[in-house]
Amino acid sequence: MSGHKENRDAVSDVALARAENSAQGSIPTAVDRDPAIPPVCCSLAISGDEQAKLITMFKALGNPVRFEIMKFLVTRPGCITGDIVEYLPIAQSTVSQHLKVLRDAGWIEGAISGAAVNYCLHARNIAWFKEKVGEIF
Amino acid sequence: MSGHKENRDAVSDVALARAENSAQGSIPTAVDRDPAIPPVCCSLAISGDEQAKLITMFKALGNPVRFEIMKFLVTRPGCITGDIVEYLPIAQSTVSQHLKVLRDAGWIEGAISGAAVNYCLHARNIAWFKEKVGEIF
DNA sequence: GCCCACTATCGTATTTTTGCGATGATAGAT
């Protein structure tokens, strides 16, 4: 054993621990390689939860199928799963999984409508995403 | 055989082919489920190349380590690979790979400085990303 | 020339993601 995957979570822990110092005012310079050059900017006031949510949203859209689903939804006020299944050349079960990823990430929301489920963009979360990205970078 | 992976590219092809109709004016409604409800908005004037680049950028930041690297870079005008290696609890070779992903995606750029490489945010691409995301959603 | 600091790449192992068909679960119609 040892896919060395344990570090993936450790990154958030260690790095975030250091990052919290910046929230305190002293900007974190893990390595002060040239004190003459001051850190640039950015409060980076982002909580661990917010960061995790952002990463999840980034990851969700980092896939062609899901990106296509989002583009599809952008052009209409909402649609049911079957519409997307018809639109895309992939199996229903696969589409369902992608929809779940998008829903869990917060990009879309689904309203049960009889036996069908009506999906639409999650406007509030999308606005939040754009706002946060704007703040950080 | 059958990882059924061939469709992943096909999605872009098929869906994009339909999407191009929208660029022509007639908004693509794969399934016209209720003509009374008009499509919402969005020109979605995005080329295949632009979409591919966007997806790559999304995917790149959908990873905790790379997100942490970006946060690190945001707080300073630039730094060398070694600084990031010291900052994060992961191996140098792994950091190097992540930096390559970020560089290929266009989030950062690296300038050779002697034996070292100075990495900094790719301001132009970041601005482009925010602009495109704002346009689409 | 020879070393040292700094990165990138190679080879490999593990985990995660992606996709499918088959099967379950639920709502509405007959």
Next chain:
DNA sequence: ATCTATCATCGCAAAAATACGATAGTGGGC
């Protein structure tokens, strides 16, 4: 009650992503 439509979930296989150590390459100092 049964059938149909709709969607989610399960189980599995293939591919991609992630991580490491080891190794190669490059530039600067001696």
